[in-house]
Amino acid sequence: MKILANDGISSEGIEKLEGAGFTVVTEHVPQDKLVETIRKENYIGLLVRSATTVRKDLIDACPELKFIGRGGVGMDNIDVEYARSKGITVENTPAASSQSVAELAMASLFSLSRSTYDSYKEMPGKGYEDFKGLKKKYSKGVELRGKTLLIVGFGRIGQALASYALGIGMKVIGISLDEEEIEIPISIEGVGQVISKIKTTTNLNDVLGVADYISMHVPKSPDGKAVITKSEFEKMKNGVRIMNIARGGVIEEDDLLEALRSGKVAAAALDVFENEPSPRKDLLQHSQIANTPHIGAATSEAQGRIGTELADKIIATFKN
Known part of the structure; x- marks a missing residue:
């Protein structure tokens, strides 16, 4: 056998x-x-x-x-x-990789908030001669506590991410196929397990405008089209940060680049790409995109x- x-x-x-x-x-x-x-x-x-x-x-x-x-x-x-x-x-x-994917998403939230993904690249070459310049460049970070995270796809991975995000004080909105109330366990050292209840919604367009961060955890649409395109970007608040750690093509890549150019999107994190294993160079080299090579489940x-x-x-x- x-x-x-x-x-x-x-x-x-x-x-x-x-x-x-x-x-x-x-x-x-x-x-x-x-x-x-x-x-x-x-x-x-x-x-x-x-x-x-x-x-x-x-x-x-x-x-x-x-x-x-x-x-x-x-x-x-x-x-x-x-x-x-x-x-x-x-x-x-x-179920096997839900925790690992959620942890990469959480790491990306921190990285996008403080631009560490770019700072790590710039410091070795410029830190010695232009320390003050880089300090100024990366001194416009934001905190996660109190911000709203929209999780598109509220299955095992989405719920695992919600547990982390709620634990650090973020507000969470979940998008699922059916509206339902889901209990999210949050483990707090010295306290035990706390249960938070999230009532999901099915209407993505209704909540795009309130999210500070958006994390994608869904496949492409049944017709093969992207879930996030120019139309969805237009509904988002200015300066939103977005992550795709689901499947390549869930976010329309041309529209993402345009949203970054316009300032609609402040930064993005991509673990998956439409043309794997040969992603577009303009995505990989973009200063506002934190890229990883499809490692969500790779622990x-x-x-x-x-x-x-x-x-x-x-x-x-x-x-x-």
Whole structure:
């Protein structure tokens, strides 16, 4: 029983699978060689992250595949319904990386507020000769306490981020598919757990104008269009700060650049890009954008949880 973890899997996941009698191969196979390799090696399971796509042509060409796993939340790189119609089990790990993604979002909030992402780049080259100039440049930071954070997509990740934001005194607005009241646990050292209740809304346009910060945690629209475009930017308050740690293309990149030029957006943080793995240079080099290379779920803890969760699902599929 051979499993190809084409985009890798944690040592915890490998250990669990091998203990259950599976052979796990982690050597990455290029996309154009994937069908040939799966058929030649008789893989019954394929595990992917973001780098590998699993489309109809691969599914049709590999009848030996019985399990497709996505290490992470979104499965837009897999033709999920088609695979399931062919009797293939398709699973993801929606809970395993929520904490890690939320923590990167929280780090980005702090970084955007104090421009540390840019200061870290400028200080090594200019700090010695122009210390006062840089001090003046970065002395217009803002505090997070008391500011309003709009979280677009109030699932596991959005709720985890809300817990952090509420804990430091931010106001939180949640956007979800249905209006609901959600309890957010906040752990306070020496006090214990405090429960805050957030009533979400479904109308993004109604709340765009009150947000000081916006964090995206949704996929693209069903029609493939961006969620935030020029129309949405026009409804935001001047000087808003926005983050996308969800999927590339959720924010229309041309419209973001225009909003930065006009001052509508003070700064942005991007962990995902429309043209991965070759993002636009004008985004990467922009002085008002804090960029990271799609590392939201890339912590050792999250990878361990992802690996063991996938292993459990594979074992349940083939051993029951």
